[in-house]
Amino acid sequence: MTSMRKVESNRRNASLSSGPRTQGGKLRSRRNAFRHGLASPIGNDLDERANVERLALVLSGHTNDWRRLEEARISAECYFDLQRIRNARFEVFRALGDVQTATSDQLALATRAIEKIARYERRALSKRRTALKELSV
């Protein structure tokens, strides 16, 4: 059983590490878990949401059929999602700099990052394939 001395010591230590306290620290730590943002839905971005709606209307041929419009919306979302994924991949390429002078460790790290991003791409493509099939029916 844990002794009282140990419990008190734990409490004291815990109170010393209760996270960021200043406004700036809180703002910074809010983004600690943020890596590439690809897991969040594209609709969270207001600008992109407007683009999605515009493209969905074009793809559906300005239809009133809600089902067709919904499939077109999914296709449009996937299109912008794919652009976002390609941007994330571009950042990896850019961070690597000149590939001819990169070390093997840098290349290996970048390859791993690209492989992680590819997972999101496969998911978006598969989702769009299904939506486009429905859209053509």
Add this chain to the structure above:
Amino acid sequence: MNENVIEKLLSDLQMGKEMQPFVAKSIPRMLPGESELDYVNLLVLLVEDVDPQTNIEWLLLLDIASIMWEIHRYRRWKNAILYTGRKAAVATAFAKVHRGNLVAGSGSAIRAEAKMDAEAWHHDSSKRAALDAKLANGGYDADAINAEAFMESLLPVNAIENLLLSARRQVTGMLREIGVRREFALRARETIDKLYEEKIAADEEMKVIENKSN
């Protein structure tokens, strides 16, 4: 200058007005050494080849262009990995054939010298013959260095090959999708035409019967 050419090339593409802003925005950001004009030329070639008919086909085509551009990047990357692997392999070979290997505790000095020798082997043609002889004395010929380079870059090259394969599959899938959609549209049109023909023939037959009875 390039911007005007790009604008002209994009405006020459035969597409619906509604798709134009999306096509213009689809040009990806360029890495050092890449050019937007090359990308647009690739897009123009694809448009000539595939001849997209609908907005959905245009959307798929934009994706195909992006993926093909990435395939081009992956290829550059693979070459860089092979080049880096070769450099590392030559340095390893020089470290292995170094005479100081027999002396304990001289590892870091040997590695540093081997790295310098490898750099000279790559960039200084005047020292190349002497360094080749040094490698040959240790049993390293061109094939052995190639094998060492292959081993050095096996894992990252394999990963890039997988990415390349996946990208090529995506392109093939999208082209097939366009083909399937066209086939479907063609069959649907043929069926509708046939139904109309049958309906018109039936109507005409009815009219003839009606006229006869009158």
